[in-house]
Amino acid sequence: MGRVNGGRFYTRPMAVTSRILAARGRRQARELGIDPARIPPGQYLTKGFPVLTVGPNPPYDLSRWDLRVFGEVERELRLSWEELMAFPQRDVVADIHCVTRWSKLDTAWRGVLVRDVLQAAGVKPSGKYVMAYSDGGYTTNLPLEAVLGDDVLLAHSYDGKPLEPDHGAPLRLLVPKRYFWKSAKFLRKLEVMGEDRMGFWELNGYHNDADPWREERHWF
Numbered sequence: 001m002g003r004v005n006g007g008r009f010y011t012r013p014m015a016v017t018s019r020i021l022a023a024r025g026r027r028q029a030r031e032l033g034i035d036p037a038r039i040p041p042g043q044y045l046t047k048g049f050p051v052l053t054v055g056p057n058p059p060y061d062l063s064r065w066d067l068r069v070f071g072e073v074e075r076e077l078r079l080s081w082e083e084l085m086a087f088p089q090r091d092v093v094a095d096i097h098c099v100t101r102w103s104k105l106d107t108a109w110r111g112v113l114v115r116d117v118l119q120a121a122g123v124k125p126s127g128k129y130v131m132a133y134s135d136g137g138y139t140t141n142l143p144l145e146a147v148l149g150d151d152v153l154l155a156h157s158y159d160g161k162p163l164e165p166d167h168g169a170p171l172r173l174l175v176p177k178r179y180f181w182k183s184a185k186f187l188r189k190l191e192v193m194g195e196d197r198m199g200f201w202e203l204n205g206y207h208n209d210a211d212p213w214r215e216e217r218h219w220f
Contacts, residue, residue: 034105038095040212043103049167050102054200057165058135058186065170067117067154071131071192074122081170084154087112087120092151094176096183097212108160109174111153118148118192126194132173133189140184140199141208142175144192151176154187179210179217 028045030036039045062081069077091110097103123144131141146152153174156163163169168185175182181201202208207216 038105039103040097041215042217043097043101043212046102046104049104050098050100051166052098052100053166053185054138055136057169060135060170060186062170067171067187068189069117069121069192070189072124072127072194073118073192074124075120077117077121079117084112084117084171085156087116090150090153092153092155092174092176094151094174096174096176096180099179099181099206099210099217103212108158109153109155110157110160111155111171111174113150114147114152114154114173114190115149117154117190121192123192127192129193129196131191131193131197131199132184132187133191134184135186135188138184138186138200140182141193141197141202142178142182143196146175146178147173149177177211179206179212181206182210 028034028039034045065081067077067079067084069079089110090113091108093106093108095103095105096107128144129141130144130147131139133139151174154171155168155174156171158164158167163172168187171187172185173183173187196208198208202219205218207219209216
């Protein structure tokens, strides 16, 4: 981020950092035989899976757990774990990109398409946006069209195994075309909204749209 000095906001340090990391990411890709075009600007590659969470991992009991879908829908849903698992399962391999500048390629996920659950709820014509709610109070918002793609999951498994608590167990969003804070961990509710509202990080300065290819990291 830039610095505030005497009431003026300076973006140069952030721009310099972005260029340095972009060059690093392209160099890493070439060394690994990967097309550098897969790396968004300002990102570098990681082989690990860094853990970033607001607050402690919440406990859960699958016998009591449910996922609620409400708002601008014809039928509000409250799905048990078993009911969610009865939906068609989808495997997705996707590159993911964190606003803190790491990217991880070819990550393997399994879950239920968000689109299928929203179709079951029946989104009203007035529904234009979605707010995701996590255990612990975290929220993040997305345009409705952003969650209807073939790669957007209610993900319960990663790399062939159930999600670990650090990565959002038992269920998280996967929205690969947005910075990874939009892929909310510990997911419990989806609200379909007629008008947009910002979530936790969006209210705290992160960009509302979060497109990594446009480096939409912050709204200021």
